[in-house]
Amino acid sequence: MSDKQITTRIVLASRPEGRPKPDNFRLETVRLPEPSKGEVLLDILYLSLDPYMRGRMDDAKSYAKPVAIGAVMEGGTVARVVESADPAFKPGDIVLSHSGWQSRAIAKASEIRKLDAKAYPVSTALGVLGMPGFTAYAGLRNIGKPKPGETVVVAAASGPVGSAVGQIARIMGARAVGIAGGREKCDFVRDELGFDAVIDHRSTNFAEELAAACPRGIDVYFENVGGHVWSAVAPLLNDFARVPVCGLIAHYNATAADLQGPDRLPATMRDILKKSLLLRGFIQREFADQRPDFEREASAWIASGRLKYREDIVDGLENAPAAFIGLLDGKNFGKLVIRVSNT
Amino acid sequence: MSDKQITTRIVLASRPEGRPKPDNFRLETVRLPEPSKGEVLLDILYLSLDPYMRGRMDDAKSYAKPVAIGAVMEGGTVARVVESADPAFKPGDIVLSHSGWQSRAIAKASEIRKLDAKAYPVSTALGVLGMPGFTAYAGLRNIGKPKPGETVVVAAASGPVGSAVGQIARIMGARAVGIAGGREKCDFVRDELGFDAVIDHRSTNFAEELAAACPRGIDVYFENVGGHVWSAVAPLLNDFARVPVCGLIAHYNATAADLQGPDRLPATMRDILKKSLLLRGFIQREFADQRPDFEREASAWIASGRLKYREDIVDGLENAPAAFIGLLDGKNFGKLVIRVSNT
Numbered sequence: 001m002s003d004k005q006i007t008t009r010i011v012l013a014s015r016p017e018g019r020p021k022p023d024n025f026r027l028e029t030v031r032l033p034e035p036s037k038g039e040v041l042l043d044i045l046y047l048s049l050d051p052y053m054r055g056r057m058d059d060a061k062s063y064a065k066p067v068a069i070g071a072v073m074e075g076g077t078v079a080r081v082v083e084s085a086d087p088a089f090k091p092g093d094i095v096l097s098h099s100g101w102q103s104r105a106i107a108k109a110s111e112i113r114k115l116d117a118k119a120y121p122v123s124t125a126l127g128v129l130g131m132p133g134f135t136a137y138a139g140l141r142n143i144g145k146p147k148p149g150e151t152v153v154v155a156a157a158s159g160p161v162g163s164a165v166g167q168i169a170r171i172m173g174a175r176a177v178g179i180a181g182g183r184e185k186c187d188f189v190r191d192e193l194g195f196d197a198v199i200d201h202r203s204t205n206f207a208e209e210l211a212a213a214c215p216r217g218i219d220v221y222f223e224n225v226g227g228h229v230w231s232a233v234a235p236l237l238n239d240f241a242r243v244p245v246c247g248l249i250a251h252y253n254a255t256a257a258d259l260q261g262p263d264r265l266p267a268t269m270r271d272i273l274k275k276s277l278l279l280r281g282f283i284q285r286e287f288a289d290q291r292p293d294f295e296r297e298a299s300a301w302i303a304s305g306r307l308k309y310r311e312d313i314v315d316g317l318e319n320a321p322a323a324f325i326g327l328l329d330g331k332n333f334g335k336l337v338i339r340v341s342n343t
Numbered sequence: 344m345s346d347k348q349i350t351t352r353i354v355l356a357s358r359p360e361g362r363p364k365p366d367n368f369r370l371e372t373v374r375l376p377e378p379s380k381g382e383v384l385l386d387i388l389y390l391s392l393d394p395y396m397r398g399r400m401d402d403a404k405s406y407a408k409p410v411a412i413g414a415v416m417e418g419g420t421v422a423r424v425v426e427s428a429d430p431a432f433k434p435g436d437i438v439l440s441h442s443g444w445q446s447r448a449i450a451k452a453s454e455i456r457k458l459d460a461k462a463y464p465v466s467t468a469l470g471v472l473g474m475p476g477f478t479a480y481a482g483l484r485n486i487g488k489p490k491p492g493e494t495v496v497v498a499a500a501s502g503p504v505g506s507a508v509g510q511i512a513r514i515m516g517a518r519a520v521g522i523a524g525g526r527e528k529c530d531f532v533r534d535e536l537g538f539d540a541v542i543d544h545r546s547t548n549f550a551e552e553l554a555a556a557c558p559r560g561i562d563v564y565f566e567n568v569g570g571h572v573w574s575a576v577a578p579l580l581n582d583f584a585r586v587p588v589c590g591l592i593a594h595y596n597a598t599a600a601d602l603q604g605p606d607r608l609p610a611t612m613r614d615i616l617k618k619s620l621l622l623r624g625f626i627q628r629e630f631a632d633q634r635p636d637f638e639r640e641a642s643a644w645i646a647s648g649r650l651k652y653r654e655d656i657v658d659g660l661e662n663a664p665a666a667f668i669g670l671l672d673g674k675n676f677g678k679l680v681i682r683v684s685n686t
Contacts, residue, residue: 055617223612226609226612230608230612245612245615245616246616247616248609248612248613248616251609251612251613254609259604259605259606259609259610260604260605260606261602261603261604261605261606262602262603262604262606263602263603263604263605263606263607263608264606264607264608265573265606265607265608265611266569266591266594266597266602267602268608268611269566269569269573269588269591269594270591270594271624272588272622272623272624273588273589273590273591273624274398274624275624276623276624276625276626276629277622277623277624278621278622278623278624279615279620279621279622279623280615280619280620280621280622281614281615281616281617281618281619281620281621282619283619286619
């Protein structure tokens, strides 16, 4: 099995009902073909695990197709080129690809991007300098648009999107209030990331504490979790508040039983009307033309210490299912990345 | 009681629970003072009845203060100047004021506007050329932004906002699908107003009929009713659809019993996320700087027959409470206006 064409991969064995279980995944070993013209053979170094992957496990209409039963779980990856049948890449190049949960892969040269391994740790291309960081940047720049002195609230504040939202909001002159789960994460958000305030969503007085931390109300709520956080945030939203909606992790494992009443939709629509609220769902790729701006600005912010990040690196592809299940329960602390290969 | 200083007025006697009842209102007769410097004495000709007034009857935080118990119900009015203590107005001038549910009123000259009684029937200043027409115009221009060929859906399509939304959408090159209650209103919306399709919301197959009328989905849903229409619209919304929210008449009389589950909020938030939807509440006055554009354009559209309107005129201020209660039940047919004075 040392053949460089052999890939170990994790496929979707069955669709979960509610929270995924280990047996929804299956580890397989298969032999890849030789790369054709315009393709490369990749050795995967890092696999990104992100909440959106839960949606791909369901057979429901979304902005992306579901993963088919028996197909490799999808995901962003950082990889090393092993063989190249394209003049733009040579063995040893480090690239960003979307190769999914596997150890080796064939990729089209047109769908991968070379990374500068000297500038930053290459795993950051999956986090603060990648999709999650750009989600924060694009959502604030295009939808949230915080003005100096305004209050920006974000949950999962120690995670890759939330941590960037709060820090970029502060760079834009706003006040950042984070929500996180547990003392350790809360301390990190306030003391390391420099948020103006942080609330533990597990607190029994969560809604009251959030209100106390937002004495002038909330102008931007960056929605990446849903669930009970929304219920605490909604009464605090100011007139003309903006709500970029980029994720709803609290709903991803929901089942029919979670939809028992009361029906909160009428009150939310009334809030939208009475406070002239803006709610806007988005996927970062809609704003792809701003990606170069983001990379330039975010790199400078990291270099100057204004944009910090934390990675939660788990060794071994075989541990991806358990790490992913934990991610949906909020067990990770920082950007969750699987180190697939140490070579 | 022929004294020109005597006003008959309808005050809020008590706050309604759910649907207003006649005894929430009280008819009173009081004597007004002489107009002070900068004021005028008005004889009210027409009173506008609009769904937003239901919100003013509740003691709840909103974009406007509630009407106090014992105070005159508020509302837009067209009036004739009887006495003027301001050089800008003279007796006989016809003006737009916000004098509420009464037969005579004192108004500040700075808060009224002269109307050209020769150009259009003055009652249109409360409808197609007034707040409801401008609500349609501003919501489409600033939030809905329909592109040629897109599908725009609006409910209460025979009413003053809905009828203007569909016709202006067509002027902008979009396809207009209306929703109305009953055969007579539906025929009017299709045959007189020229909507591309119309659906009766009382139909037992409402959702299926709406889907059939929108074969390419919905790009703009102009939300002015809420309730079960939203549940039928949501599955048809296209990616990047826009939802200006200007009214929720179906919710205004809601009580706690109407909020029994299932909880529709999670599904709505998922739709917002997965389809990159925009929901935006608004009040037309936010866009007041566009009012001159609207008046110029709408007047030209009326003159050329592209923007039609229907008024539902009820005689006598004493009939305002019953007419208003009927408005909330969808009993009016066209812009509901009370003819207060025939003099």
